[in-house]
Amino acid sequence: MKRENNQHAGNAGGLLVFILTAGVFGIINTEMGVVGILPQIAETFQISVPDAGWTVGLFALIVALSAPVMPMLFSRVNRRTVMLLTLGTFTLSNLVSAFTDSFTVVLIARAIPAFLHPVYVSMAFTVAAASAGKAGAPKAVARVFIGVSAGMVLGVPVTSFIASMASFSMAMLFFAAVNAVVLVATLLFVPSLPVRERLSYGTQLGVLKKAVTWQAILAVTMINAAMFGFFSYMSDYLRTVTEISYTLIGMVLLVYGLANIVGNVLAGRLLSMNAVRCVTLIPFVLFAVYASLFLLGGWLVPVVVIIFVLGILAGIASNNMQYIITDAAPEAPDFANGLFLASANLGTTVGTAVCGLFITFFNTRYSVLGALLFLVAGIVFIFLRNRSSKPLSSSQILKNIHEQPSFRTH
Structure with a gap:
C-alpha cells in the first residue's frame, strides 16, 4: 500500500513538473519568438525594424527589473493561483496582440505579462524541486530548464515559419494557443498548492546581507555574460569568421539549441552526483572550448563540433547558475530564483554590450x-563563493527548499 502511495505521489509530481515545463516553454516562446519576426512586425504596423525591436527589448527590460521583486511579492500566494494568473494573462495578451492594429497596444500587451514572467519561472523552479523530493529535485529543475531551452530553440523558427506562411496575427495566435493549452491542463490536473510557511519579506531580503549571496550573484552575472555575450553574435561569427551561408547558420544554431537541451538533461544527473564539483569545473571547460573556437574559427567541421559542445556546456552551466543562487539562499528560494533571473538577464545585457565593443574595436572573431x-x-x-562558506550538498539544499517554503496538496 505504501509503495502504491509513493508511486501515485511520484506520478503526480512528474505530471506537475511536465505542466510546469510546458508553461515555461509557452512563456519563453512568447518572449523570444518575436525575435524571428521583427520584419513582419515592422511591415504589419508600418514602422521601422528597430522600432519593432522594442517588442523584444521592452519585454526583456521589464523581466530584468522585476525579477528580484515580483517572485518575492507572490511568494505567499497559492502556487496554483499564480500559475493560472500568469498563464491567463499571457493567453489574453497574445490574443490582444493578434487582433489589434495599434503597435502601442502591442507593446502594452507585451509589457503587462512581462511582469509575471519571473514570477512563473521562479515558482516553477521552486515547485519542481519540492514536488520531486530531495533526491529527485535536481533532475526536476533540469526538466524545467528544458522548457526554457525549447522555448528559445523552437520558438523562433516555428514563429518565423507561421508568420512567413500566414501573418503576424497567426503567430500571436500560436503563442496564445500554447499558453491556453497549459492553462487548461493546470485547471484540470494541478491541485491547490498553498504555501505552508509564509516567509516575511524582511526574512527574504535578509539573504542579501550574506557575502556568499553577492558572490553567487556576481558569478551568475559573469558566466551568463560570457555565454550569451558571444551567443548574441554567434550568427555574425559564423558568417564572417567561419564564412558559411545563412542556411547553414540556421542549421548550426539549431544544433546548438538541441545540444542545450541535452546539457539540461545531463545537468540534473551531474548536480545530483556532485554539485560542487560540477559548478566548479564547468567554467574551466567552457574556457577551454571558447579558446578552441577562437583558434579554429575559420574551419567549418571543428566549429560545428565546438558549437555542439558549447550548447551542451551552456545547458549544464545554466542549471549550475540556478543552483549556486539557491545554495546561497536556501531559506528564501522564491526570492533566490528571482535573483537568478535578474542576474542572468543582467549578464546577458552586459555581455552583449562588451562583446559588441570587441567587435567594434577589433573584429567579430574577438567577441570570443x-x-x-x-x-x-x-x-x-x-572560488570566493566556495571559500565563504562550506557549500551545502545537493540533498541538503533541496531538503531546505522542500521544508521551508513548502506546500501541501489538496
Whole structure:
C-alpha cells in the first residue's frame, strides 16, 4: 500500500513538473519568438525594424527589473493561483496582440505579462524541486530548464515559419494557443498548492546581507555574460569568421539549441552526483572550448563540433547558475530564483554590450575574447563563493527548499 502511495505521489509530481515545463516553454516562446519576426512586425504596423525591436527589448527590460521583486511579492500566494494568473494573462495578451492594429497596444500587451514572467519561472523552479523530493529535485529543475531551452530553440523558427506562411496575427495566435493549452491542463490536473510557511519579506531580503549571496550573484552575472555575450553574435561569427551561408547558420544554431537541451538533461544527473564539483569545473571547460573556437574559427567541421559542445556546456552551466543562487539562499528560494533571473538577464545585457565593443574595436572573431574575460571573472567569484562558506550538498539544499517554503496538496 505504501509503495502504491509513493508511486501515485511520484506520478503526480512528474505530471506537475511536465505542466510546469510546458508553461515555461509557452512563456519563453512568447518572449523570444518575436525575435524571428521583427520584419513582419515592422511591415504589419508600418514602422521601422528597430522600432519593432522594442517588442523584444521592452519585454526583456521589464523581466530584468522585476525579477528580484515580483517572485518575492507572490511568494505567499497559492502556487496554483499564480500559475493560472500568469498563464491567463499571457493567453489574453497574445490574443490582444493578434487582433489589434495599434503597435502601442502591442507593446502594452507585451509589457503587462512581462511582469509575471519571473514570477512563473521562479515558482516553477521552486515547485519542481519540492514536488520531486530531495533526491529527485535536481533532475526536476533540469526538466524545467528544458522548457526554457525549447522555448528559445523552437520558438523562433516555428514563429518565423507561421508568420512567413500566414501573418503576424497567426503567430500571436500560436503563442496564445500554447499558453491556453497549459492553462487548461493546470485547471484540470494541478491541485491547490498553498504555501505552508509564509516567509516575511524582511526574512527574504535578509539573504542579501550574506557575502556568499553577492558572490553567487556576481558569478551568475559573469558566466551568463560570457555565454550569451558571444551567443548574441554567434550568427555574425559564423558568417564572417567561419564564412558559411545563412542556411547553414540556421542549421548550426539549431544544433546548438538541441545540444542545450541535452546539457539540461545531463545537468540534473551531474548536480545530483556532485554539485560542487560540477559548478566548479564547468567554467574551466567552457574556457577551454571558447579558446578552441577562437583558434579554429575559420574551419567549418571543428566549429560545428565546438558549437555542439558549447550548447551542451551552456545547458549544464545554466542549471549550475540556478543552483549556486539557491545554495546561497536556501531559506528564501522564491526570492533566490528571482535573483537568478535578474542576474542572468543582467549578464546577458552586459555581455552583449562588451562583446559588441570587441567587435567594434577589433573584429567579430574577438567577441570570443570578451567571453573568455567574463569566464575568468566568473571563476574568481565561484572560488570566493566556495571559500565563504562550506557549500551545502545537493540533498541538503533541496531538503531546505522542500521544508521551508513548502506546500501541501489538496
